Amino acid sequence: MSEHLQVELVAADRTVWSGEATMVIARTTEGDVGVLRGHAPMLSLLTEAVVEIAEADGGIVVAAVDGGFLSVAGDRVSILSERAQLAGEIDADEARRELEAARAHDVDDPREAERRIRLAEARIRATEKAS
Structure with missing residues (x-):
C-alpha cells in the first residue's frame, strides 16, 4: 500500500496532472478542504478557485479550476473540472x-x-x- 495519495486532475479535454501527492487543498461550495491519506470518503462541488497539490517529491502543483467535482475514496483523489489549467499555462x-x-x-x-x-x-x- 502506498504511503501517498493517488491524485488525478482532469479537465474535459485532457488529464492535466496525475501522480502521487501528500496533500490536496481545494475550495468546495462548503469551504476550503485539505485532503491527506486516510481522509474520509467524500464527494463535493468545487468552485472556481485554485487547487494545490503537494507532490510526493516535495514540489507543489498549482492549478485554476472552473468549478467541478472533488472525489475522495480510498486514498484516491479525483478533481474533475470542465476547464483546469496549471499555473504555468496561464x-x-x-x-x-x-x-x-x-x-x-x-x-x-x-x-x-x-x-x-x-x-x-x-x-x-x-x-x-x-x-
Missing part, C-alpha cells in the same frame, strides 16, 4: 484583462458575471502562488 496579463471585462459586466446575467470574476481571480492567484 497568461497572467490575459487573466487580468478577463477580470476587468468581467467586472465591467460584459454579460447580461449577473451570476455569469460573478462566475467569470471568480474564475479570473483564481487564474491570477494560481500564477501568483506558483511564482
Whole structure:
C-alpha cells in the first residue's frame, strides 16, 4: 500500500496532472478542504478557485479550476473540472484583462458575471502562488 495519495486532475479535454501527492487543498461550495491519506470518503462541488497539490517529491502543483467535482475514496483523489489549467499555462496579463471585462459586466446575467470574476481571480492567484 502506498504511503501517498493517488491524485488525478482532469479537465474535459485532457488529464492535466496525475501522480502521487501528500496533500490536496481545494475550495468546495462548503469551504476550503485539505485532503491527506486516510481522509474520509467524500464527494463535493468545487468552485472556481485554485487547487494545490503537494507532490510526493516535495514540489507543489498549482492549478485554476472552473468549478467541478472533488472525489475522495480510498486514498484516491479525483478533481474533475470542465476547464483546469496549471499555473504555468496561464497568461497572467490575459487573466487580468478577463477580470476587468468581467467586472465591467460584459454579460447580461449577473451570476455569469460573478462566475467569470471568480474564475479570473483564481487564474491570477494560481500564477501568483506558483511564482
